[in-house]
Amino acid sequence: MADEKIIGIDIDDTLNYSSEVIKEYILKYGNNYSDDNYLIENLDKIMRGLNFNGVISSFFNDYCEEMASQMKIKENAKEVIDKLKHDGYKIYIITARSNKFYKNAYEFCNNYLNKNEIYFDKLIIGQNHKLNVCKDENILLMIDDSIDTCEKLEDNGINSLVFNSIVNSEKNTNCNRVNNWLEVYDYIKELEHKKVMLLDKN
Numbered sequence: 743m744a745d746e747k748i749i750g751i752d753i754d755d756t757l758n759y760s761s762e763v764i765k766e767y768i769l770k771y772g773n774n775y776s777d778d779n780y781l782i783e784n785l786d787k788i789m790r791g792l793n794f795n796g797v798i799s800s801f802f803n804d805y806c807e808e809m810a811s812q813m814k815i816k817e818n819a820k821e822v823i824d825k826l827k828h829d830g831y832k833i834y835i836i837t838a839r840s841n842k843f844y845k846n847a848y849e850f851c852n853n854y855l856n857k858n859e860i861y862f863d864k865l866i867i868g869q870n871h872k873l874n875v876c877k878d879e880n881i882l883l884m885i886d887d888s889i890d891t892c893e894k895l896e897d898n899g900i901n902s903l904v905f906n907s908i909v910n911s912e913k914n915t916n917c918n919r920v921n922n923w924l925e926v927y928d929y930i931k932e933l934e935h936k937k938v939m940l941l942d943k944n
């Protein structure tokens with residue numbers, strides 16, 4: 743519906759701390775997969791879902807769900823999402839997580855979000871490239887730690903917000919960025935103030 747205001751939210755490194763857990767597991771078990779520092783040196787690519795060759799795939803086949811179940815929700819994420827819901831926004835969780843490494847990615851994410859009391863209207867899995875899904879679902883603003891994703895969205899007229907993480911903070915971008923969920927809320931209020939979020943996209 744044209745009058746629905748939908749905010750898209752990524753899971754890994756946006757809603758939760760993913761890189762930290764993956765890094766910890768690589769430091770612990772990485773040597774069983776590669777005798778150099780291959781995995782740790784490719785952490786940023788892993789977080790982007792890129793270069794999933796044999797080494798990375800074997801590691802993820804073994805530890806993906808175990809790692810994901812240990813990832814902690816970022817501070818104030820739940821509270822801010824609840825406030826956004828209260829303010830009239832719909833919340834779509836849009837993730838690259840798929841059945842490639844999860845037995846049932848939808849069920850896993852659904853359980854994880856419910857267990858952590860994260861409100862959402864819709865959960866969409868298997869979306870490594872988020873431009874098409876954001877267009878199809880009429881997303882007003884996508885919040886994601888992937889700079890590539892955010893730049894692509896902005897280039898196509900969709901508002902985006904880069905959530906800083908330990909793997910993206912040194913990369914430059916013209917996209918707006920935030921360090922925490924309180925800044926996400928302030929940013930959205932600022933957009934509302936400028937009436938950007940109230941524009942009829944049709």
Ligand SMILES: [Mg+2]
Pocket residue numbers: 752753754755756886887888
């Ligand atoms: Mg992410």
